[in-house]
Amino acid sequence: MMVAVALTACGGSTLPRQPQISTAIRGLSQGPQWLYTFGQCHSAPFSGICILSYPNGKYVGWIEDYAGSYVRSLCSDANGDLFVTINDTEAAVVEYLSHGTKLLNEGPYFPAGCAVDAATGNVAVANVNIGHTPGFLAIFVHGKGHPRFYKSKVIYSFVNCGYDADGNLFGDGTDRKGNILLGELPKGSKSIVVLQFSKRLYHAGPIQWDGSALAIGYGDGRARVIYQVRVSGSTAQIVGTTILRSHLFGYKFVGGFFVVGNSIVAAYPNGPKGPTVAAWPYPAGGNPQKILTRWSGHLYPSAITVTAAQ
Template identity: 30%
Template structure:
């Protein structure tokens, strides 16, 4: 559960959620050398999608078929293959993020659900009208950002923020970012907000008040729909939404991937569980 320790002797691990031939899987690889290790037990899996990890190495997997009226998020210890906690949410759980400062767990479904440590009933926050969510992440100050598109302009990225301690979303003005049909994702890289266009480009954004300014971009070759991704140290792992592969590149340098995992199936979520020191 949130706040407990883990086995420091274990290596860093990459978790990959996929559904292949209607069979749900969460595969575990060593990281960053990407050697297959094992997979989690299937007893609790229905439709694994997004993933996130906390700073103590716990992994969270959103687990709900598209359109489901209720679903859950499954928690695993670093290297563990058995569910140690289950967080129930209304709607279909899609993506998640953990606040490194407070250990709050944010889950995207038809609403935003936030679980406080030690609580199994979330607080719900409605998204602004016309906003279609994709992914979320916390920055280093506990502000939660959700990227997506609007129904009025579905080909342009949109961004909203739930500031730390606030109860309502605020719109963030973005530079023009065209998004692919696969849509993108968002992660905090420790310095800037990284927003994917759903193809092969990630925009690095610096947030100042209600505006995001572009401070660079990175190109990731070989990607066939860079949607869900995870940044760990000087690397980035991306699940290709249009091909059964997961790739690892240098970040933010980009270029060609230095590792490719094949035969994943439809990959929806990736996260790196860093072994506690």
């Protein structure tokens, strides 16, 4: 199993320093699929990345983080390798392997969302702006080495990213005026194309390929609505809409999601019975078909992924 961690600073213009990171992976057991989410686990130390079996939602174990770290996003590949972006006062990309760790140096930047290209193993990281320095998309070819950087003349800060089945990379974020935009870095290209969306976007949400379209979260400003989007040329067209409903929502923000076959798994932080991870029919949406877990305490909603157990 490999766990790659991208650590970030979370504000200001001070450049982060190299982190000291715990490599501990606790309580792991085998299973067909694992669901990773950031929050307080059911056993000590009650913080870090929780691992649940999927689809039954049973507690498997946790990946310990170091004091003060704050997970921003999780992404994974088909081999069960996990990549983590963390907001903190430090910055690096660290690759965890069974025989040790390896530093993947992105530089003194602020990574946010991440994505893995299933065909090549390339790892993409969306970077927000640092003060007056624009953000960008970074790609670690085959998930290692020094990244390649791609900037847009229009998109000033990148928040999330995702690949389609053809290896095209998409990233959403804002321009200098705060307008939400979607860009595409076509496979093999060095230039990011700003796409003309079929309606105005109000939020830069998670991006994932669902098998036939891009699933893009919360563009209407409501954090329960996911668009299915297809891209032709420089135009992005909404071809479907999924609405996640539940009487359990105590807070409108659903947060991170992950499409698994005909289900979509999502985390929401402030349900009346505590932070909750649930599964809904996809793309039908509606009410959840299963509550996977609840716990008291913190759950950061942008961080969730499902991958093969290791």
